[in-house]
Amino acid sequence: MSVDVIRKLEQKRKGSARLPTLHALAGGLGVELTTLLGDPPGVPSTGESDPPQLVAVRRAVHPLMFAPPQEPDGAEVLTSELLRAEIADAWSMYHSAEFPQLLNLLPGILADARLTASQGADGGQAALGKAFQLAGHLSIRLGKLDLALAALERAIAAAEASEDPLLVPMICNSLAWAYQRSNRLDDATSIALFAAEGLERDGLTDNASGLRVWGGLTMSAATSYARLDDYEQADEMMRAAEEAAGRLARMPPTEGDGRLLSVFSKSSVRIERVRLAVQHDRPEEALRLAKGMRLSKDTPPSWRTWLLLDVARAHTDVGNAEGAVKALESLKRVAPTWMRHHTLAVAIVSDLWELPSHPPGLRKLAEFLGVDK
Numbered sequence: 001m002s003v004d005v006i007r008k009l010e011q012k013r014k015g016s017a018r019l020p021t022l023h024a025l026a027g028g029l030g031v032e033l034t035t036l037l038g039d040p041p042g043v044p045s046t047g048e049s050d051p052p053q054l055v056a057v058r059r060a061v062h063p064l065m066f067a068p069p070q071e072p073d074g075a076e077v078l079t080s081e082l083l084r085a086e087i088a089d090a091w092s093m094y095h096s097a098e099f100p101q102l103l104n105l106l107p108g109i110l111a112d113a114r115l116t117a118s119q120g121a122d123g124g125q126a127a128l129g130k131a132f133q134l135a136g137h138l139s140i141r142l143g144k145l146d147l148a149l150a151a152l153e154r155a156i157a158a159a160e161a162s163e164d165p166l167l168v169p170m171i172c173n174s175l176a177w178a179y180q181r182s183n184r185l186d187d188a189t190s191i192a193l194f195a196a197e198g199l200e201r202d203g204l205t206d207n208a209s210g211l212r213v214w215g216g217l218t219m220s221a222a223t224s225y226a227r228l229d230d231y232e233q234a235d236e237m238m239r240a241a242e243e244a245a246g247r248l249a250r251m252p253p254t255e256g257d258g259r260l261l262s263v264f265s266k267s268s269v270r271i272e273r274v275r276l277a278v279q280h281d282r283p284e285e286a287l288r289l290a291k292g293m294r295l296s297k298d299t300p301p302s303w304r305t306w307l308l309l310d311v312a313r314a315h316t317d318v319g320n321a322e323g324a325v326k327a328l329e330s331l332k333r334v335a336p337t338w339m340r341h342h343t344l345a346v347a348i349v350s351d352l353w354e355l356p357s358h359p360p361g362l363r364k365l366a367e368f369l370g371v372d373k
Contacts (some may be wrong), residue, residue, distance in 0.1 A: 001021065001024050001025070002112060004191060005021065006025075007227065022347065026259070028099060030183060030227075032181060032182060042247075045309060050144075053100070053103040053104055054103060054142070054144070056103075056106075056107045057103060057106050057135060057138070057147070058109055058147060059107065060106065060107040060110040060111065060112070060135070061132070061135055061147060061150055061151045061154065062150065063216050064298070072180050075104045075175070075303060076269040078112050078115075078116050078120050078123060079080050079121070079252075080116070080121055080123035080127060083112055083123075083127045084114050084123065084127055084130075084260065085126070085259065085332075086109060086112065087109060087113070087130050087131055087134065088259040088260055090105060090106070090109055090128075090131075090134055090239070090288070091134060091259050091260065092259055092300075092304075093105075094134060094137060094138060094141075095263075095300035095301055095302045095303075096300075097140065097302060097335065097338045097341075099141060102138060103138070106135055107129050107136065108149035109134075109266075110132070111133065111285060112129060112131075113127050113128040113130075114129040114130075116128070116231075117158065123162075123163075123226065125158045125159070125161040125162035125163075126158070126159070126162035126164045127165070128155075128160035128205055129143050129155045129162055129164075129167050129171065130152035130155075130158075130260055131155075132154045132155035132158060133151070133152065133155040133171050133174055134151065134153045135147075135148075135151035136148045136149075136151040136152040136155060136171075136174050136178065137174060137177075138176075139151060140177060140178055140181055140339050142183065145181060145182055146247075148290055149175075149178055150173060151176050151281045152174055152178060155171045156168060156171050156172075156175075159171055165202065165204060165209060166204065166213050166261075167197075168195070168208060168289075169195040169196070169198065169199055169213050169214075169217060169284070169373070170213050170216070170261070170262055171191050172191050172192065172194070172195035173195065173213070173216050173220050173262060175188075175191055176188040176189075176217070176220045176221070176224065176274060177220065178190040179191065180220075180223065180224060180227065185224050185228050186224075186228075186229050186233075187220055187223040188221075189221050189225060189228070192217045192218075192220040192224065192331070193217075193221050195217050196214050196217040196218055196221065199213060199214045199217070200214065207251065207252075208251040208252060208253065208254045208255075210247055210262075211244060211247065211248050211251070211263045211264075212248065212254065212258075212261050212264040213261065213264075215241050215244050215248070215262065215264035215329070216243065216262030216264045217262075218237055218238075218240060218244070219237075219238065219241050219264070219268070219269065219272050220239045221237060222234040222235075222237035222238045222241065222276070223276065225237065226276045226279070226280060228325060231276070232299070234276060235273075235276075236287065238269060238272065238273050238276065240267065241264075241269045241272075242245075242269045242270070242273070245264065245266040245268075245269045246266065248264070248266075249265075249266060251268040260300060263299075263303065265296050265299065266296065267293070267294075267295045267296045267299045267303070268299065268303055269359065270289060270290075270293055270300075271303050271306060271307045271310075273289050274286045274289045274290045274307060274310050274311070274314075275306065275307075275310050276315050276317055277289060277314075278310045278314050278317070282316070283313070283315075283317035283318045284318060285313035285316075286310060286311070286313075286314040287311065287315070287318070287323075288338060289313050290307065290310075290314070290370070292320070292342070295307075301334070301335060302325050302336075302338075304333060305331060305335045305338050305339070307330070308312070308327050308330050308334065308335050309327075309331060309345060309348075310323045310332040311323075311327040312328045312331065312345075312348050313328035313348060315327060315347055316351060316352065321352050321355060321357075321358075321359045321362070322359040322360070324348060324352060325359050325360070325361045325362050325365065326346065326361070328345065328349065328365050329361055329365065330343065332365065332368065336368075338366075340368070340369060343351070345369065346369050346371060348368055349365050349369050349371050350371045353371055353372065
C-alpha cells in the first residue's frame with residue numbers, strides 16, 4: 001500500500017478508503033474488517049467520558065466498593081419465570097440492535113437478577129448469569145472490552161453456582177468472542193474448543209439445547225482459526241457444524257425459551273460461512289454459499305442483516321454493482337436504522353458512488369446514508 005494513502009487516512013486528510021484498501025489494512029493489522037469500521041450503532045472509544053447510560057451499566061456490573069450497607073428498598077423479588085422472560089426480551093432487543101434502549105434497561109435487569117439470586121429463588125443464579133452475559137455482549141458491541149470481561153467473569157461465577165450445565169459453556173462462547181475482539185486468537189480458540197469438548201465428554205449434545213450450545217462454540221472456534229489464516233481448518237469445522245445443524249433440525253424442539261440459548265441452526269451456520277468467505281477474499285465462494293438461502297424463522301435480525309451486508313460486500317468485490325445495490329436495498333428495508341449507523345454499509349455505498357456509472361437505486365441509497373455530497 002502507498003505510504004501516502006496511510007498518512008492521509010491517519011491525518012484525516014482522506015475521508016474514506018475503498019474496500020480493497022480496507023481489506024489490505026485489516027490483513028496487515030491482523031484484525032477483522034469491522035475492527036476498523038466499527039459496529040452499529042456503538043459508542044466510539046474516543047477516550048472521552050462515558051455517557052450516563054453507560055456509567056449506569058458500569059455501576060450495575062461493578063457495585064460501589066467499601067460502602068455502608070444500603071437499606072432495603074422494598075423492591076419485589078421477581079419469580080424466575082418473570083425474570084427469565086424479562087432477560088429473554090432484552091436479548092431480543094440486543095439481536096435487533098436496539099442498543100440505546102437496552103443501555104437504559106440493563107441496570108434494572110441486573111438489579112432484578114441480583115435480588116432474585118440473593119433470595120435463593122429457583123433459577124436465580126442462572127438468570128443472573130444470563131443477565132451478566134448480556135451485559136458482556138452489549139459491552140463488546142460498544143467497544144468496552146474491559147467492562148465486557150468484568151461482566152463475563154461475573155456471569156461465569158453465577159453460572160457455576162447455578163444448576164444449568166449448559167450455562168458455563170455458553171458464556172465461554174461469549175468469552176471467546178471477547179478474546180477475538182482483543183486479538184487474543186489462540187485464547188479464543190482454546191476456550192471454545194475446551195468448552196465444546198466438555199459438552200461432548202459429558203454427553204450433553206444428545207438433545208437440542210446442548211447441541212445448539214456445542215454448535216455455537218464450534219462456529220466460534222472456526223472463526224478464530226480463520227482469523228489465524230487457517231481457512232482450511234475453519235472450513236472443516238464449519239462443515240462439521242453444518243452437519244450438526246442438520247441433526248438439530250430432526251430433533252424435538254428446544255425446551256423453554258430458545259432466546260436464552262446460543263444462536264445455532266442451518267441458517268446461522270451458512271451465514272457464518274458466507275462471512276468467513278467474504279473476509280478471506282473469497283467473494284465468489286460467498287455468493288455461491290448465499291445463493292438460494294432460506295432463513296429459518298428463529299434467525300435473529302442481527303444475523304439477517306449481517307448476511308445482506310456480506311452479500312453486498314461480495315458483489316462489490318467481484319465488480320457486480322447492481323447485485324450490491326439490490327442487497328443493500330434489501331438491507332434498508334429490513335433494518336434501516338442499523339444500516340444508517342453501520343460504517344461498512346457507508347463504505348460500500350461510497351465505493352459504488354465513485355464508479356463512473358451508477359446502477360439503478362444507488363442514488364437513493366447514497367442520499368439515505370449521506371454520501372451523495
